[in-house]
Amino acid sequence: MSSDLPPERLRRIGDYALIGDCETAALVSRAGSIDWLCLPRFDSPACFAALLGDKENGCWSIAPEDPACEVTRCYREGTLILETRFETASGAATLIDFMAPREPLADVVRIVRGDWGEIDFITHLILRFDYGRTIPWVTRADEQTLTAIAGPDQLILRTPVPLRGEDHSTVGRFTIRAGDRVPFALTHQSSLATHFAPCDPEAALARTQAFWQTFSDRMPDVGDWTPMVKRSLITLKALTFEPTGGMVAAVTTSLPEWVGGVRNWDYRYCWLRDATFTLQAFMQLGFYEEAKAWRDWLLRAVAGEPAQLQIMYGVGGERQLPEWEVPWLAGFRGSRPVRIGNGAAAQMQLDVFGEISDALMQAGKGGMAPHPRAGALRHVGLEYLGRIWREPDSGIWEVRGEKLHFTHSKVMAWVAFDRAACAATHNAEEKVTVCRWRAMADTIHAEVCAEGFDAQLNSFVQSYGSKQLDASLLQLALVGFLPPEDPRIVGTIEAIQKRLSWEGLLRRYDTGMVDDGLPPGEGVFLACSFWLVDNLALIGRHEEACSLLQHLASLGNDLGLFAEEYDPRTREMLGNFPQAFSHVGLINSALNLHRHFGPARTRAAHDEAVEQGAMSPR
Numbered sequence: 001m002s003s004d005l006p007p008e009r010l011r012r013i014g015d016y017a018l019i020g021d022c023e024t025a026a027l028v029s030r031a032g033s034i035d036w037l038c039l040p041r042f043d044s045p046a047c048f049a050a051l052l053g054d055k056e057n058g059c060w061s062i063a064p065e066d067p068a069c070e071v072t073r074c075y076r077e078g079t080l081i082l083e084t085r086f087e088t089a090s091g092a093a094t095l096i097d098f099m100a101p102r103e104p105l106a107d108v109v110r111i112v113r114g115d116w117g118e119i120d121f122i123t124h125l126i127l128r129f130d131y132g133r134t135i136p137w138v139t140r141a142d143e144q145t146l147t148a149i150a151g152p153d154q155l156i157l158r159t160p161v162p163l164r165g166e167d168h169s170t171v172g173r174f175t176i177r178a179g180d181r182v183p184f185a186l187t188h189q190s191s192l193a194t195h196f197a198p199c200d201p202e203a204a205l206a207r208t209q210a211f212w213q214t215f216s217d218r219m220p221d222v223g224d225w226t227p228m229v230k231r232s233l234i235t236l237k238a239l240t241f242e243p244t245g246g247m248v249a250a251v252t253t254s255l256p257e258w259v260g261g262v263r264n265w266d267y268r269y270c271w272l273r274d275a276t277f278t279l280q281a282f283m284q285l286g287f288y289e290e291a292k293a294w295r296d297w298l299l300r301a302v303a304g305e306p307a308q309l310q311i312m313y314g315v316g317g318e319r320q321l322p323e324w325e326v327p328w329l330a331g332f333r334g335s336r337p338v339r340i341g342n343g344a345a346a347q348m349q350l351d352v353f354g355e356i357s358d359a360l361m362q363a364g365k366g367g368m369a370p371h372p373r374a375g376a377l378r379h380v381g382l383e384y385l386g387r388i389w390r391e392p393d394s395g396i397w398e399v400r401g402e403k404l405h406f407t408h409s410k411v412m413a414w415v416a417f418d419r420a421a422c423a424a425t426h427n428a429e430e431k432v433t434v435c436r437w438r439a440m441a442d443t444i445h446a447e448v449c450a451e452g453f454d455a456q457l458n459s460f461v462q463s464y465g466s467k468q469l470d471a472s473l474l475q476l477a478l479v480g481f482l483p484p485e486d487p488r489i490v491g492t493i494e495a496i497q498k499r500l501s502w503e504g505l506l507r508r509y510d511t512g513m514v515d516d517g518l519p520p521g522e523g524v525f526l527a528c529s530f531w532l533v534d535n536l537a538l539i540g541r542h543e544e545a546c547s548l549l550q551h552l553a554s555l556g557n558d559l560g561l562f563a564e565e566y567d568p569r570t571r572e573m574l575g576n577f578p579q580a581f582s583h584v585g586l587i588n589s590a591l592n593l594h595r596h597f598g599p600a601r602t603r604a605a606h607d608e609a610v611e612q613g614a615m616s617p618r
Contacts, residue, residue: 011333013255014557014573016051017073017082018235021099021106022242025251027051027577030071032084032095033061039153039188040106042241042248042315043268047155047188049132052254052338053329057132062095062110062123062184064088065173069119075559078230079212080238081205082559091117093176100204101211106188107199109208114180123161123184125170129153131326131340135168145198146170154191158198159184219285225590228553231560232583233285236278239580241315245293246270246301247278248315250564250576256335257565257575258521264335266342267564267576269312269321272298272352273396274580275359281587283366295363299371302356306384311349311398312342321345347394348403353385354412357419358479364423378420379433386440389413395463396472397508400517404463407452408472410444415479417441445481449488458491462509469499470509471528474535484538493535503568504551505529523565523574526552530585537592549589562586 016027016035024044026037036051038044050059063069066088073084082097092115100107112121127136129150136148136155146157157163161172161182174182183201215237219230240247253266275298282291301317302309310319323343331338360374389410392403421437424430451464462470473492477484484490500507505524509516529552536545556562557573562582564575 012572013332013563013575013577014561016557016561016577017075017084017097017559018238018251018561018578019080019082019097019099019108020238020251021101022238022240023102024099024106025238026099026108027252028082028084028097030073030084031061032063032071032086033059034097034108035059036252037108038251038268039155042251045130046132047127047129047153049128049329050126051252052326052332053132055126056128057329058126058128060123060125060186062112062121064093065120065122066090073559075231075234076209078216078234079209080234081209081212085115086119088119091115091119091176091178093119093121096205098205098208100199100208105196105199107204108186109199109201109204110184110186111201111205112174112176112180112182112184114176114178116178118175118177120173120175121182123159123163123170123172123174125157125163126168127155127170131329131338133328138165138170141195149191152191154189154193156187156189156195156198157184158187218287222590222594225594228556228560229285229587229590232562232586233281233287235561235578235583236281236580236587237290239578240290240293241270244300244316245290245295245297246313246315246317247274247294247297247580249274249312249581250579252576253340254335254338255332255563255574255576257523258335259333259567259574260335261519261521262335262337263518263522264331264337264339265344265576266321266323266339267579269314269342269345270297270301271312272302273311273349273355274584276355276362277584277588278580279359279362279366281584281591283362283368284591285587288366288368291363291366292368295359295368296371298356298359299373299377302377302381303373306381309352309381310345311347311352312345319345344394344398344400347398348388348391349395349398350385350389350391350393350406350409351396351412353381354415354419354479356381357416357423361419361423378423382416382420382437382440385413385416389444397470397516402517404466405451406463406470406472407448407460408462408470408475410448410452411476411479411481414441414444414448414481417444418480448481453488457495458488459495460488460492468509469496471496471500471506471525471531472508474528474531477535477538478531484535489535490539493532493539497532500528504548505566505568506532523567525565526555526562526579526582527564527585530582530589533589534592537589537596542593542596545589546593549586549593552586552589 037048038046048058069088084095094113096111134150136150138148148155161174163172185199250267254264257263301313321341323341325337329338395406417437418441424434460473462468506528508525511520533545533549561578563573563577564579
């Protein structure tokens with residue numbers, strides 16, 4: 001494999017690895033190039049944006065000069081420390097990449113370790129602030145320190161490797177021999193600040209390893225699902241913004257749902273919809289501190305007038321997320337436009353009321369102490385929902401076409417009232433209110449069964465009066481709208497499998513048949529496929545569910561990371577990466593099947609999948 005940055009047209013989303021410090025994150029290619037990094041936060045402007053353009057939009061590569069090198073990579077067990085091993089005819093060396101927990105600045109640390117023989121390396125640093133547009137002013141502070149400043153931002157590179165300027169970039173060459181360790185540390189700080197004490201790369205490595213292992217060692221054993229669940233758990237932690245507890249949907253913007261298409265969105269924000277799924281994943285694994293931080297972020301973000309409730313917020317609870325296009329970035333493999341911000345934040349989506357109500361109930365069931373504002377929030381939110389639930393909305397998939405009476409949205413409105421009634425204390429003062437909530441839930445339930453079910457199709461449908469199916473309807477059984485054995489649920493599952501399946505995986509809906517305001521074209525949606533696993537388990541088709549989960553697990557990249565979608569034709573991941581929704585789905589499905597099968601059954605299922613070629617043996 002060549003160590004050069006692959007041509008932009010040949011890059012694949014799954015070629016990247018994630019490193020992060022729980023406040024921001026970087027993507028590192030197989031070739032040792034950091035092609036995406038936003039500082040100081042997930043949603044800050046990128047200083048390395050080659051992912052969405054070319055190397056002139058910013059990247060930092062460290063790789064052998066010999067293009068004929070073999071590359072392998074892995075994470076250190078239980079951590080987010082990436083090790084990329086380069087082997088040539090003359091030797092082998094390992095590039096160790098990580099971001100250290102902040103004390104208090106953001107540090108990207110790269111250490112090249114000589115394993116055997118010797119290799120000539122080259123490092124090529126191209127810094128571009130403002131999403132690849134602004135060339136900084138670079139100066140040499142001393143023999144081992146460079147500073148790069150543009151506007152409010154400053155990056156400081158410290159390394160013993162001799163560096164020189166070359167065509168608005170920084171280049172250094174060095175030879176690594178067995179036993180050598182050559183460090184690089186890139187630190188971000190305000191351009192107004194004086195320099196802090198330099199990062200000690202080796203001490204930072206030890207501190208980072210201890211941080212991640214202390215976290216991941218708390219995870220219980222879940223049989224043969226343990227390795228992939230642990231990797232997904234670490235990924236979710238990396239997507240969490242530590243200062244507030246908010247979790248971004250992904251660390252990227254505008255990675256395409258179809259290569260060359262226009263369905264390219266900014267996912268560096270926190271969706272309320274993720275709340276219930278994430279809380280379940282954290283609490284079922286015993287990570288109550290992380291679950292509580294996410295719950296508390298949620299309640300801070302949504303505080304205020306319920307009519308102003310948004311479906312997503314910034315990592316600090318910000319409400320203003322204006323969407324704009326970046327004309328100077330060509331997009332991932334030509335997929336334009338590149339978007340910053342997300343206009344869907346202004347949409348009305350009824351289901352978020354259900355997600356909030358369900359999250360609060362799940363938190364209570366998990367033993368989490370009640371939040372002092374939760375009760376008041378529930379009352380004012382449901383009062384408002386009671387006035388608007390009959391209105392059409394933009395739905396779970398945030399369509400940019402006509403608003404409709406989406407069945408899933410109405411079901412989640414039912415969830416909001418149902419969960420509130422279940423979670424109430426049922427004291428004398430609340431009795432009348434609880435009865436009103438229960439009556440409202442019954443009214444919504446009856447309407448959905450009458451308007452959202454098509455007897456001819458023997459299935460619930462995407463929206464009232466429609467003949468289209470939607471994978472979000474798999475939520476009906478998962479939220480308890482009807483029991484899983486109900487013929488209408490079984491019929492819906494089977495109809496979705498038949499109509500939305502692509503090589504056994506699910507599309508969200510048929511973009512060629514539904515006017516969602518955009519040209520058709522996207523891959524299968526991994527979270528929906530995990531929901532199918534859960535539904536198959538609910539209706540007793542456990543072997544089929546296990547087989548599907550094993551297949552889904554095999555679709556991740558070599559590091560166990562998942563994007564939002566997948567293209568069965570080209571066998572590559574699509575959409576923003578890594579995607580929290582996909583990793584949460586994997587965790588919850590694995591836990592559901594672990595409870596049914598136990599270790600012995602999952603071992604047998606794994607062995608069968610290996611024999612059939614669906615998985616690689618461990």
